[in-house]
Amino acid sequence: MPTPPDRRKRHGVHYTPPPLAAFLASRAAAFAPPGRPLRVLDPACGDGELLAAAAAALGPGVRLTGYDRDPAAVAAARTRLPAADLRTADFLETPPPAAGFDLVITNPPYVRTQVLGAHRSAELSARLGLRGRVDLTHAFVALAGRALRPGGVLALLCANRFLFTRAGANMRHTLTAGYDVREVFDLGDTRLFDAAVLPAIVIATASAPATEPGPSRYVRAYQSATAAAGGDLYAALRAPASSTATVDGRTVDVTVGELAAAPDPAEPWRQRTPAGETWRARVAAGTWRRFGDLAKIRVGIKTTADAVFVRDNWDALPPAVRPEDDLLLPLLTHRNLTAWSPPTDPATRVLYPYDRSSDRRRLLDLAAYPRARSYLDLHADRLRSRRYVTDAGRAWYEIWVPQRPSSWRSPKVVFPDISVRGRFALDRSGAVVNGDCYWINVDELPSEDVALLMAGVANSSFGAAFYDRTCGNQLYAGRRRWITQYVERFPLPDPDSVAGRQVVAVARKLCEAGAGDQPDLLALLDEAVATAFDVA
Known part of the structure; x- marks a missing residue:
């Protein structure tokens, strides 16, 4: 059932494509408690796609419950799921009276705080004991925890913004404080929806299991910079090792690692791999200061x-x-x-x-x-x-x-909010x-050489690699968000070191040469920055 454009815009409704629904349900089934007929809830069920996928994944005897505010969507769900308990109601206002579900599977409406309104956001925060900026996804996740039995599974499909942004700190806190996160899939720019949605999946259990869980699996899927033959996306997401997939003729890099979730929820979630951790350690060892240490952005x-x-x-x-x-x-x-x-x-x-x-x-x-x-x-x-x-x-x-x-x-050093690579410029024009x-x-920096060092690091190939390993917030077609919370984390080598002086010298030549293509100088810059951080 396609989502009407006006409903999509006003209410944040994006119905789940059937293949994605089947994948979400299969990952939920892998962690579902065994040994009894399972109760499944979708608190924003739409036309019933996720409930139907859960029934197919869990097998006979499953009991389905769904809520949705849209009578037409509920009517469509009743047609395909006549045995299900489907209610035309707002789950946030009329949740189940007590915990009793084995699985909550949901693609809640994505409505930002600005659209939700300050009054509604404050009301939800007070009622649900939430903190920080609250959107509807946050509220649904909090209530899902109350609806689940101990050991029950949350299968969440939502926008991937919460993984990386400061505004997502509340969601990260709710997930790590109330659940054991088992799997995270950042589906990035795979374009699985018919709208500009960058989705993520979280599979989590509602309480600690009897034995300590292993590391949480974290898989990232983003369009590749190079074309290559690849297999089925969903098979690649399940595979134990990194690989490539093909989606609508586009090559997608699927990287498999572990979730690195800092104790402080203000820190973004990121993927951890052995090679990546070695790289990060070398960068840390070669860091003199970070951008945010030296001046306000x-x-x-x-x-x-x-x-x-x-x-x-x-x-x-x-x-x-x-x-x-x-x-x-x-x-x-x-x-x-x-x-x-x-x-x-x-x-x-x-x-x-x-x-x-x-x-x-x-x-x-x-x-x-x-x-x-x-x-x-x-x-x-x-x-x-x-x-x-x-x-x-x-x-x-x-x-x-x-x-x-x-x-x-x-x-001043100036750079755009969104660009594929760093576009940091030194402006003296006023x-x-x-x-x-x-x-x-x-004027707030120790010297203009440090400004040139900033531009050199950010505009280099290293800058793009650091962004992807540390910030991770990529949009469609490899575009990156160069916002304060990310740029302030960028490292600088010692400007008085041999490699640091080389970066400054090359960056000065590039600034003097203007915006024209300078491949030889850019190659020298990449070499100098890589040497400075010992990641050549």
Whole structure:
């Protein structure tokens, strides 16, 4: 049953494809308690795909229960599962009265905190004893634990974000505190859904078994950078060793290892392999400082009205409403930012109504800028509708997050939020940084050489490898999220070491050469960074 687009968007509903449902059920069955007719619950059953898969995997005698808010979905589930106990109800409001299920198998709706709303999030947190940012997946997992018998199995299919992000710390805590995690499958960019969903599977038991469990299995599946023949994806996910698979003509690397879950749930989960641990130990031994040890990593400006403040065709406006040039500042965005050196005169400019000599936000008097005032008046309705701006005591024509105005004049390291490889650039132009990029003020670093060292490490092949082994949050087609919580972890070699000085020297040449292709210099950079961390 395909998911209607409006229901998918508003309620986070993504029905499980049958092959994925069968795989999830088979992994749950591998840990199901033996010796009695099993009771199975899907608290967000949709059209019954997961319940049907569980029945097929567990065999005769299984008793099925399902909840869903959508009457049409429940009606479809009743047609295919006439013996099941199916209820049109919100599981979060009417859960079973006591623990009694042997398996909870679920693909709960994925609704972020922002969409869920602060009131609903706070209510769920208080009722379920949750902490931090709460989304619906977190609430379903917490209630699933109450519905399971001791030793019962949770088979969870959800977005993989919780594995890597700070916002996922609450989910990681709930899973490690209330369950024994047995298997984790990060299915990454395998495109198993008909929507932009990067899924993960967790198989966990609700209480400690009689004997200490072995290491938790952690399998990652991401599109390969090279084309090669591969087998069936689900067979590769079950296999004991790493291999390749083919999905819709694309090669997928399936890496098998163990779960490395730090005692602190604030730390992301990652995969541990013998080769990877050796690599990490060498990097740690060669680390002088981390990026976050030396300076604050800041996000760029956020106007919350880009259609008004950001344009690349200001000159096309009538002269009477074309803001004064003093207020139109060059803007670095993910679209125009290149590695090493940013564009010298980007076409994209931002209307920036602040005194750039001030360290703190100081709004300019628009009486001195009549053309800018006329332009903003044209968009007054749009800008005044941002009630959160005026409710905070700000002027209606302000940018929501302008950052420190005086800092834009300083040299800075700039990089986009999302890119396949590092695109770290050293900017000396005084341009403003947009909210789809991050920046580091060079004045806060020990020297400009350290800024060059940062760009050299992050833009190298080592930088991509470190990201994948430590951060792991890949999107489709190998794109990576270069956000603060990841970049602050990046290591730096000693800038006074022989290898460190070599990285700085090559990075300086690459910055001076600009954004053009420099394969010889890039090869020298990769060699110097690998030598610095002894991972050549």
